[in-house]
Amino acid sequence: MATLVKAQSKAMTSSTAPDIAAMTWLEAAEHILKQEGPEMHIKDLTERVMNLGMVNSHCRTSLETLLYRQSHKPHSKFKRVIGRMGWFKLSNSVIAENNLSQSLNCCDEEEEAMMPKSVIVHKRKSKVIRREEEYGDCNREPDSDESDSSYSSTSDDEDDDDWSMKYRHIKGFAKRLIMTNVSLASELQSLENEISKSQQEKKYLLERLINKQSNARTTTTTNKQDQSKQATPVGGGGGATSVKVPTTPSNSNRLKRPLPSSPPVSHKPHPLTTPPTRSSEQRLIYNAISEPRDLFSTSSSSSNEEEEAAAGKRTGRALKEGTTKQNKASKEESIGTGGGGRKKRVRRLQAIPLHEDGSPVFPIKLGGLQVHSLGKVVWDRPSFHNERYIWPLGFKSTRSYPSMTNPSRRCLYTCHILDGKDGPIFEMVSEESPDSPIRASSATACHHIVLKAINEARDKQATNAGSGPEFFGFSHPSILNLIQLLPDADKCTKYKPTIFQQPLTRGKAHQPLPTSTDHKKPLLSSSAKKKEKPIPDSSLVGGAPLTVGGGTSDPSLAPVVNQLISYLSSDSDSNSNEYEHELVIDTSNSNRN
DNA sequence: GAGGACTTCCCCGCCGAGTT
DNA sequence: AACTCGGCGGGGAAGTCCTC
Numbered sequence: 001m002a003t004l005v006k007a008q009s010k011a012m013t014s015s016t017a018p019d020i021a022a023m024t025w026l027e028a029a030e031h032i033l034k035q036e037g038p039e040m041h042i043k044d045l046t047e048r049v050m051n052l053g054m055v056n057s058h059c060r061t062s063l064e065t066l067l068y069r070q071s072h073k074p075h076s077k078f079k080r081v082i083g084r085m086g087w088f089k090l091s092n093s094v095i096a097e098n099n100l101s102q103s104l105n106c107c108d109e110e111e112e113a114m115m116p117k118s119v120i121v122h123k124r125k126s127k128v129i130r131r132e133e134e135y136g137d138c139n140r141e142p143d144s145d146e147s148d149s150s151y152s153s154t155s156d157d158e159d160d161d162d163w164s165m166k167y168r169h170i171k172g173f174a175k176r177l178i179m180t181n182v183s184l185a186s187e188l189q190s191l192e193n194e195i196s197k198s199q200q201e202k203k204y205l206l207e208r209l210i211n212k213q214s215n216a217r218t219t220t221t222t223n224k225q226d227q228s229k230q231a232t233p234v235g236g237g238g239g240a241t242s243v244k245v246p247t248t249p250s251n252s253n254r255l256k257r258p259l260p261s262s263p264p265v266s267h268k269p270h271p272l273t274t275p276p277t278r279s280s281e282q283r284l285i286y287n288a289i290s291e292p293r294d295l296f297s298t299s300s301s302s303s304n305e306e307e308e309a310a311a312g313k314r315t316g317r318a319l320k321e322g323t324t325k326q327n328k329a330s331k332e333e334s335i336g337t338g339g340g341g342r343k344k345r346v347r348r349l350q351a352i353p354l355h356e357d358g359s360p361v362f363p364i365k366l367g368g369l370q371v372h373s374l375g376k377v378v379w380d381r382p383s384f385h386n387e388r389y390i391w392p393l394g395f396k397s398t399r400s401y402p403s404m405t406n407p408s409r410r411c412l413y414t415c416h417i418l419d420g421k422d423g424p425i426f427e428m429v430s431e432e433s434p435d436s437p438i439r440a441s442s443a444t445a446c447h448h449i450v451l452k453a454i455n456e457a458r459d460k461q462a463t464n465a466g467s468g469p470e471f472f473g474f475s476h477p478s479i480l481n482l483i484q485l486l487p488d489a490d491k492c493t494k495y496k497p498t499i500f501q502q503p504l505t506r507g508k509a510h511q512p513l514p515t516s517t518d519h520k521k522p523l524l525s526s527s528a529k530k531k532e533k534p535i536p537d538s539s540l541v542g543g544a545p546l547t548v549g550g551g552t553s554d555p556s557l558a559p560v561v562n563q564l565i566s567y568l569s570s571d572s573d574s575n576s577n578e579y580e581h582e583l584v585i586d587t588s589n590s591n592r593n
Numbered sequence: 594g595a596g597g598a599c600t601t602c603c604c605c606g607c608c609g610a611g612t613t
Numbered sequence: 614a615a616c617t618c619g620g621c622g623g624g625g626a627a628g629t630c631c632t633c
Contacts, residue, residue, distance in 0.1 A: 026623080042598090086598065366605090388617090444615055468616080470606090475617090 029067065030077055030090065039081050039089040042067060360482060363398075369473045371397045374482055375417060379491035383423030389474055390483050390492055391417050391424040397473040403432055404453035413450070415443075415472045426472065443468025 028049040033040060036048065045067075067078050067088050081087035363370040375392030378384040384391050395417040403411040412431040417424050418439075426446045429437045440446040447468040469475035474483060483489060 369605095442615065444617095448615080470617095 026067075026077070029088075033078075033088070033090045039087050042086045042088060045088065364478070364482075366473065366476055366478060369397060369399045369476065371395075371473055371479055374479075374486060377483070377486045377488040377492065378419075378424075379488040381423070382494060385492040385495045387494055389469060389480070390486075390489055390495055391426075391474065392483055392486060393417060393419055393424065395472070395474060395483075399471060399473070401450070401471070402454050403457075404430060404450060405432060405457060407454045407457050413471075415446075417472075426468065428471075443472045443474075447471040 029045055032045055032048045040048075077090060078088050079090070081089055363372045373394055373396040375394030375396070377390055378393050384393065395415075397415045399413050399415065400410045401413050403409045414429045414431075416427040416429070418427055419425070420441070423441065425439050425441065426443045427437050427439045428446050428450060430450075438446055438449050440449065445468065450471075473479050489495070
């Protein structure tokens with residue numbers, strides 16, 4: 001009997017509480033619905049999940065949103081109960097899967113051998129009743145007619161019924177699998193057709209490209225010969241480049257449009273030097289087939305946009321981007337740069353609280369990341385910046401992240417950029433072990449150490465996933481923008497500034513953030529400094545008052561003070577004496593280190 | 594009109610794949 | 614190995630619609 005209880009409790013634990021702490025809302029909801037009933041109201045469901053502590057308490061309830069959204073997806077696990085507002089149920093496929101696994105589990109002979117007959121009978125009985133409720137008649141054989149009486153008869157009858165039930169269930173499951181397979185096969189077929197079409201298009205375009213190239217060479221040779229014969233230049237010269245377009249088997253509409261390589265030459269004064277304007281779609285094809293720049297490279301009138309495209313498309317990556325980034329245009333786009341082949345990216349800023357003068361309110365909170373200090377740009381040491389980032393000395397941020405010792409718990413990591421002999425030193429200090437900071441020569445290396453430790457604690461293989469800059473926060477658009485605006489940032493020669501878009505807003509209007517595309521101005525203007533009010537306490541973590549100008553002997557405050565000094569010194573008109581307000585600065589973290 | 598139901602938009606973090 | 618990029622799903626917030 002003790003064994004039975006043990007087995008039952010084991011089964012219960014494995015089926016009712018599978019790593020509850022690590023569950024998401026959807027997993028928890030699925031679990032509850034599987035365990036407690038086919039349908040449930042959103043409020044009850046939420047309450048059960050909360051009561052059982054199945055999700056992290058810090059998560060705000062959004063099960064409602066999630067379930068509504070899920071219910072719109074074609075293959076979602078959740079369905080709405082028609083006619084009952086706010087009620088949800090599991091989709092049939094999930095129920096079937098659940099029942100199949102249950103039936104497979106339940107027919108574990110060893111387990112059943114240990115159970116008394118009455119328990120087994122009751123279990124099977126309830127199982128069948130539940131299936132009948134859930135499936136209705138969909139899986140029922142025309143001749144099947146089960147009744148409760150069958151369970152009260154002999155044990156042989158029970159076994160037969162049970163096996164026939166399992167047989168029908170598996171049969172139904174197999175049918176569904178076959179249907180899925182058929183639909184997937186047809187989808188595959190259509191995709192293959194599309195691929196073959198694309199290949200034909202590609203072949204056709206390549207043919208045209210080769211044609212065009214050979215014609216261009218011929219024209220160049222002819223022109224040279226003409227020039228040697230005549231002193232006058234070739235006017236409207238492109239006439240010679242008219243290309244006989246080969247016929248193509250492709251029926252694509254796209255190909256019916258005039259392509260850049262075959263402009264109406266008679267109307268173009270310099271078809272070789274003036275590429276026709278293209279739609280974005282045309283440009284895409286243009287990029288994708290890597291049409292040689294040679295055709296237009298002699299032109300001084302080629303747009304900068306094309307310069308970039310040409311620079312990019314020479315690499316395989318750019319070629320790939322040409323096809324995959326089409327839909328990302330709204331998020332990040334390439335724009336003209338004014339030459340030099342530099343590619344500037346437009347990224348969207350996130351709204352951050354600003355003072356009246358446009359300077360940020362510290363700490364800057366961006367999700368799990370808090371930036372306490374931007375630090376100071378070290379422009380005269382090349383190792384403190386690269387093409388993509390500037391690593392300001394004294395940069396300080398904190399981030400909530402899984403603990404290295406117990407990954408199910410989150411702890412606070414403080415990130416610093418320190419001064420090393422050869423360049424910046426990236427330091428991460430875990431809240432749990434402040435005495436053993438992790439230091440590395442790159443942010444990613446630092447982050448990798450943490451990631452490795454966490455993965456080891458989780459018994460997971462370490463991956464190369466993750467980004468140090470992301471972790472530290474200096475790759476975040478809003479932070480990057482602020483760093484770009486720091487004094488001396490423009491002196492970092494290797495650094496290629498990023499262009500930012502103002503954040504999208506819904507409802508409340510935010511104060512527009514300063515960007516590097518705005519007129520360059522220091523984060524704190526002198527007039528603004530005069531008006532500067534103490535930073536509200538609510539935005540700080542245990543702030544301690546500090547009078548600037550009075551000095552501080554605490555070396556740990558140096559980055560903070562440096563930052564203030566850099567602000568103050570950024571405006572030549574400013575006088576530090578004018579800055580008389582008592583500032584409240586977050587010193588708690590500085591003291592911690 | 595109030596409150597609940599539902600939708601939409603955006604941000605965040607994880608992680609795999611690709612590039613340097 | 615270090616780093617970047619992009620996809621994807623979870624989650625929050627705010628808006629709109631609907632019912633009583």
